[in-house]
Amino acid sequence: MSGASTAAALTSLLNSLHTHLQTQTQLLPTLHAQLGLPPSALEEDLKALQQQLVESVELQIEKRRKEVESWMERCDEIENQCVRYTKALGGNIKATGTNIGELRKEQALPKRYEMISEYQEKLRQVYHTKLEQLNTLTNRLNALARTLGPDYFAHDILEPALCPGESVVDAGANRDVTPERFLKLEKELVRGKAEVNKRLHQLSATFIQIDWLYTELGIVPPALDDLPSSPIFGARSSVIQPAGSSSTASSSNDPFLSSTPTPASRTSSSTFLFKDDIAAVPEYEYQQTFARFVAKVEEVDPENLPENPTIPIGLETVDPTLGLLSWAASLSTSLEDTKRQREAHIQAMYDQLEGLWRRLGVPDADMDLFVDNHRGSTEETVREYEDELERMLELKRERMGTFVESAREEIIKLWDDLMVGEEERADFAPFADDEFTEELLTIHEDEIRRLKEERRAKAPLLSSVKKYFEICNEEKELAAAASDQSRLTGRGPRDPGRLLREEKMRKRVSKEKPRLEQELLVSIPAWEDEAGRPFLVHGESFLQILLEAVSANDQENRRKPPRAGL
Template structure:
């Protein structure tokens, strides 16, 4: 017989328990009365029944609560993993559905959905991590050719992690970041590394090209790679079949890489080739910091050697220049010698030293000529700086007839002193020369104004009065300005150098002040005599009628003009400069500027006969060739020894055609032109008469046109 057990629900549980409880409450007291138990026994039985019911209820509730907490904990753990994976994959995980909409699902179903999301995100992370590790491996490979701190450490040596099933608990925090931003950062670093490698390779190519040029210019043998020991050769032969062995060019010594670079230039076309313009010859060469440092260090050493040799050549050339000039060597011969010995090799240095020794021997044999030329240069500097007679006589060796090495040395020291003094006086000399020019023009105007017959010649000059007026305006305008400038500049110069500035033996400031006083006195006299009956000479008209035959003009006879200038001397406001002045009667718009031929008045040359014989008025030295000196030999021409392939090192042979091609290409490079010594500031063609060929220190004064 089967019993029908009703289905218990929360609403049917209490009615189902009510019948047993009512039966118990009615039957239990009757049983206690039959047993004669005290009332406390009934109370105890009811209490035990109550406790049993409550204990069963609590046990059932706690068991189910524990199960709920367990499922929730498992869901929460998977949610944390999913959240960590989403943060590591970033935008890559947008295609995976989120679990936020599954919060209302039952716990087992929710756990199932979360687990599915975890597996999808883990697979995505592993795939992206594999791609990221490839980028990192490329960065790591580039890092070997770059400085240690070029790439951030977190971008290097990224490896794929084990599968989630084999990872230890709590290792999700160590997951690599595979977000798109991380990929972009690594790609940016990769591009930066490649660009840096290219720049370093280009820089190394330029360094190798510079080393090639320096070696060829200095005629030095190329460095040979270090010899490989037997142990290294055995190791390389045994590991030759290993696929992981490094490339021999990448691990070679810097010397071997440089020699290999030179050897590969043989394949380059000659036309238009210049080493260093591209990466030709750099194939397979790794521009590591060690190779670059070696190339830079070697370049510094060679440049220092080149600078030392060039300094030596320049020093010898500076000394040769004076010897050539005083021996009268032609400028073409000097240029030929310099061109034949361009460069900075030992042969060039030896050629200059040999030429200097030869010139020293000629100097000792031609000491009289050297002293004479030195005296001409001293006299030219004296004239240029307007020395007076007393200033010239202070240099007693100028008049010594004992031509010796010591006498020549004293003259050369005096020349150096005079050149230094000329540099100190150069700004003021420009003003002084122009000032004396204006004084000469002022005297010419005064002399012309005192000549009433200057317009009565057979061929009268209708524009002469206009030109005189223009010149007078220019003198009146520019002379006061120059006087003011000189009175400001001269005291400052005298205070700076602590000596008086003399011109032809007289203080320049006194000359200017006397000229200003004379001009003011002349103006005052004109003002006092204003209104006199006699008109100024330049405005007087001839007394005889114009119909009469005119007398010959003074301008028709230059000697007459010269006598008139001598007869009508101007006040001694400033020493007159000896120059070939243009007469006022010659019509031209440009006033010719005199040459650099100032000389003090009444000063005769005190040069010895051997120095002054045959000398021109400009004190220029006559150029005498070697043939005229009796030696018949121009400056020696250096014979360059033909270079062979032995200079390219003992282990690698470079064909001579390559070397010739490289030399031709290097000669076309303007920035690396073979060294040529610089001429001195005096120039070679000036000769002893330094002032003869120099440009005047002032510009030509142009007459102003009237509107």
């Protein structure tokens, strides 16, 4: 209703009331006269009539005011709900196509309430749709957390977050379903999926390594048929459990069999993993996972394998949990330790065998053939080395004299390398002992180790000393050549390049000899100070020999006449 029509209506009402009151109040004096009422009664009736009129108008006004307040409260209540949904939805509110500010412009409260109610219903539907989507996303993250571990995602990622301003104790509090929240969770989902894929490839690499280690160790990996149909609760499984399967080694593979009195090698046995009657619940499942992986990989044709599969072959339905990864890594480490231990044991036996073989004069070709025929780190290889070592030790006991003589030949070679003098050699009395016993051989082997260590410690000096002696011999050859006049007169066998070779040798001697003398005059005293004993060459102090040679050279140089022009 417009303002003009409202004013006209009020004017019409007042005019109507004025006419009616005027008509009716004119009857009062007559009625009062008939009733014999005093003049004051008329005034009182008029006042009462005025009071009733005022109260009636105010009552009507108050009624309408209360109706307005009631509608305002209802509008405010539903507007508050809309505001809460708006905060919860954030940017997703655009899907509703309007906003609360526009609806507040409606002046008619019932109409405004109706419009806001419709708007609130739209918000509610959008909110619950987004909440359902958010719960689905959160459930997927929780599923990933069960695989990746409880600490991979932050706690606020795995639980629905309250909208700002909502009370924690309010069961109906709105959750945060803003685009920012969705974006955050989606990023975490992508990160989690990438981590799962990374761990699957890591697990695949570990399983491949385990399968290779089984092959290297000669252990039969667990097959699906080997595993029990159901795990036995409360029992622990053994990681490596031997089980016999005989296979006799061929005598033709042993190059030393014909020269040894021992029989052919013992029967060998394969090694199986996990006895059928032992399994623990998680480990049993891990064993099945590994067995399925191996079976799947063996089924696939290598030519049909994709270059970079998103999910590794054989792990399409596997969750790479921390427990599974830990079990696989632990098993791989255990097998690698076993491999290292066996290799160290084989190397130690080989080191013993090499010395025994050489003492017995076994050809290098036969040694290489034995090594080639017994490669790897299987139990059978270990037993073959143990058998061969046992045979060689038996031969050692039978042919002790041969071993002692071989040791003495090695000692002589070491003495020659060290330029040991005759008196020093005679100091090793066991060298002349002719009672060939195990103790005598041990003494000789100890002496060999000592001489080898001394050769190692003296190696740089020995090299320089030998070079110095070579230079001195060349110097003597030059002196002898200088006294041979036939090289200048042309008598004797003709050698066109002789003079050129002598000139080159003379230059080398003049350059290298002073350099070596200076180096040795520094390094030999340093070695003697550190070792606490003289550096002997053929039983004489090399430092004394060197000093005498340097002194003789100085005297010779002083006796030479100066060159012309100097």
